[in-house]
Amino acid sequence: MSTSRIALANLRFPASAEESIALATAAIGEAGTAGADILCFPECYIPGYRCLSRKVPHVDAAFLDRAWSTVAAAVRSAQITVILGTERIVDGTLRISAAVFSGDGSIVVTAVSAKKSLKGPGVYFGMGVRTRLKWSLT
Numbered sequence: 001m002s003t004s005r006i007a008l009a010n011l012r013f014p015a016s017a018e019e020s021i022a023l024a025t026a027a028i029g030e031a032g033t034a035g036a037d038i039l040c041f042p043e044c045y046i047p048g049y050r051c052l053s054r055k056v057p058h059v060d061a062a063f064l065d066r067a068w069s070t071v072a073a074a075v076r077s078a079q080i081t082v083i084l085g086t087e088r089i090v091d092g093t094l095r096i097s098a099a100v101f102s103g104d105g106s107i108v109v110t111a112v113s114a115k116k117s118l119k120g121p122g123v124y125f126g127m128g129v130r131t132r133l134k135w136s137l138t
Contacts, residue, residue, distance in 0.1 A: 007036035009045065017047035017059055021067045024084065025074040032078025043085040044096055046071070061089050072105035079103045088112055 009027045014020035024046055031039040043049060046067050048056040064087065075082050081102055088097040090112055100109040 004037040005035055006038045006040065007031040007034065009039055009041045011042070011045070013054060014045070014048050017057060017063065017067075020046045020048050021070050024071055028071065028074040028078050028080070028082055032080050036080055038081045038083065040083045041085045043098075044087055045085045047087060059087065059094070064088065068099060068107065072101060072107070075101040075103065076105035 009024070009031070011023050011027055014023055024041065027041075028039060047059045047063070048054065050056045067086070068084075071082065071084060081100065084099045084101065086097055086099055087094045088099075088110065089095070095112045097110060097112045099107050102108045
């Protein structure tokens with residue numbers, strides 16, 4: 001039986017959406033150097049978790065695409081699997097989601113929560129999980 005080393009990204013709350021990308025990519029590099037096979041991030045690490053005590057600005061599809069592309073490059077370099085807590089726009093609304101990147105940097109699975117963000121900066125509401133799976137078998 002083979003063994004996998006799983007790392008948990010226990011990072012500070014990012015000061016901005018931009019910083020969340022920088023902190024995430026640095027953590028991916030460190031996890032790869034330390035020999036991790038899988039790195040798991042907290043919920044909504046990119047762009048930052050929306051709650052009453054933290055103001056996270058609304059992000060658009062262009063920001064998310066750029067963030068995921070930057071993360072994908074870091075994943076390719078580190079050659080590890082990453083489970084990234086992020087947001088995704090579904091039907092015009094930000095949703096809590098997770099994106100799983102394989103070692104080649106491709107997103108192999110996405111899962112979208114039923115929790116919605118208020119339009120613009122706000123907090124999440126709703127319950128339950130709706131999962132969308134996109135598999136890439138190589």
